Amino acid sequence: MKNTLKGFGAAVCVALPFLTQTSTAQAADAALIARGAYLAKVGDCTACHTAPKGKPFAGGLPMTTPMGKIYSTNITPDSQTGIGNYTEEDFAQALRAGVAKDGHNLYPAMPYPSYVKVNDDDTKALYAYFMNGVTPVQQANRESDIKWPMNMRWPLKFWNMVFLEKGVYQDKPGKDVAWNRGAYLVQGLGHCGSCHTPRGIAFQEKALDESGSAFVSGAPLDGWFAANLTGEHNVGLGRWNDQDLQAFLKTGANRHASAFGSMTSVINNSTQNMSDTDVAAMTTYLKSLPPAGGSGAPPYQFDPQATKVSLNRPANDAGARVYTAYCMHCHGVDGRGFAPLLAPLSGNPNVLEKDASSLINVTLNGTEDLVIGGIPAPYPMPKYAPVLNDQQIADVLTFVRAGWNNGAPAVNAAEVAKLRKSTQAAR
Known part of the structure; x- marks a missing residue:
């Protein structure tokens, strides 16, 4: 009996570290998935990859481009129609380089020119979420309405060579933590420039960060005009204080304006779910941008x-x-x-x-x-x-x-x- 108890005690002693390690690993995995879920909201992935009345992330949302309509893809972990067979490296390649697992190039309606700035830790968390926190949906991707020869994807390799600026975001020296965090979110996962920056003849954003005066200076977008986010006094954020901008990002309305068009989806699915710290960081960065765009008219003065x-x-x-x-x-x-x-x-x-x-x-x-x-x-x-x-x-x-x-x-x-x-x- 004593020997049996000793054996049982020894087994418990051996098992406890293993169980503790397993529990710790599971907790770490859960934390990583939860962080990925938060980052997916920051990136507003649901807005493009969920069609009206469709299942989350199953794709099928039509997007109008100058060449015709394209349809967002299934990014659920379904192994046949989604990204269930993607390795973490495959996922990172699609996210940051615009290249799918089978090697075909994604259209730059997928904001990989912004997502290229997402760092490795955040990419890992996003992968953990999409593989383990999203329900698989079997739904085949829909071909674009773009006619031949404009639907050929191989020219996108050359587009990327010219317009894709590779490399994750690097903190700017001389800027504080809040400014750099805001710049990382606005330029990267938030991909604000994808809508708010005017595009050139090749559909490229004319600037990808504050070093270009065109950056987030306002742009036409699918029947709307995505607003100027620079410090321009009349059409930009020049008259907005920090509290105005934070209120808009959290609620879609403030004393100056209300959200409309695709910005409604951004508020509903993304920015209202962001932490106050991240919203404040985005505000710090956006409010630092010098005036650009506008008509050159004198500063607005109310006269009823x-x-x-x-x-x-x-x-x-x-x-x-x-x-x-x-x-x-x-x-x-x-x-x-x-x-x-x-x-x-x-x-x-x-x-x-x-x-x-x-x-x-x-x-x-x-x-x-x-x-x-x-x-x-x-x-x-x-x-x-x-x-x-x-x-x-x-x-x-x-x-x-x-x-x-x-x-x-x-x-x-x-x-x-x-x-x-x-x-x-x-x-």
């Missing part, structure tokens, strides 16, 4: 007087008539709305922007719901495409862009008709 006179006599102005009937109850006589619930129009950077695409699009098609903490915003912008004709929308937007000292260019009916046609065809 002339607009009030016009609204008192709407019969004299076609745009004022539409405004009083459809807009004034939410956006006010003074154009200041009831921020952050109802967006202001006076001094709104999107109203002051020369490119009126976003104003036309949001008036035609409204906005998707901002959903913060699981609660939809109470007053989304309704769609007026079924209610107002092209001339009426042109009139009211011209009125808004001239009102309250906004001083932005007029909108014509042809611009509205063009966007109506393209956005309705996409639905």
Whole structure:
């Protein structure tokens, strides 16, 4: 009996370190997967790789490019149709170099020119999450609508040779921890430049960081205009303080503007889920960017007087008539709305922007719901495409862009008709 107890005790002594090591490894794996889940939210992976009413990360979302539509791919760990057979090296190659496991090049609609800056530790965490924290979905990838010969992928090898700047982000000397963390997030996983930086003739971003003046200076995007994120006073973030920008990233609205278009998805799926520390770091970096873009107009100064006179006599102005009937109850006589619930129009950077695409699009098609903490915003912008004709929308937007000292260019009916046609065809 004594020998038996001794043997049992010895077995326990041998097993305890093994069990402890196993438990520690499992905890480490769980922590790595959880970190990967957080980073996937920072990168807003769900926005592109989850189609409306589709299963998470199963792909199939259509994206419009100058050459035609492409469809996002299945990045679930399904071994037949997803990335279940990818090694960590394969995953890193696709993420940071735009090359799939079978060797074909990805279109740069996949923001690998930004993701190339993601460091090895974060890449490892993302791989752990997509392999172990995502439900496999068997769903075949859809071929693009791009016609031959433009659908050939081998020229992308040369595109990468010219435009892909290889290497993970390196901290800038002379900058503090918050600035460098913000730069890493904005330039890398956040891939802000993919939407907010104008592109050249080869679809390349004209700048990939703050060393280029075009970086995040605003750009047309699939029927919208992605806003200027530099320090420009009128159309950028020049009048926003740190609290304004942090509130926007967390809730999609502040005293200056509200999110619309694809930015709604960014708020819903990405930035509201980021830590306060990371949001503050992004704010530090973005607020450090010097002014770029804009029209060169003098700094905006609110002046309601002339607009009030016009609204008192709407019969004299076609745009004022539409405004009083459809807009004034939410956006006010003074154009200041009831921020952050109802967006202001006076001094709104999107109203002051020369490119009126976003104003036309949001008036035609409204906005998707901002959903913060699981609660939809109470007053989304309704769609007026079924209610107002092209001339009426042109009139009211011209009125808004001239009102309250906004001083932005007029909108014509042809611009509205063009966007109506393209956005309705996409639905």
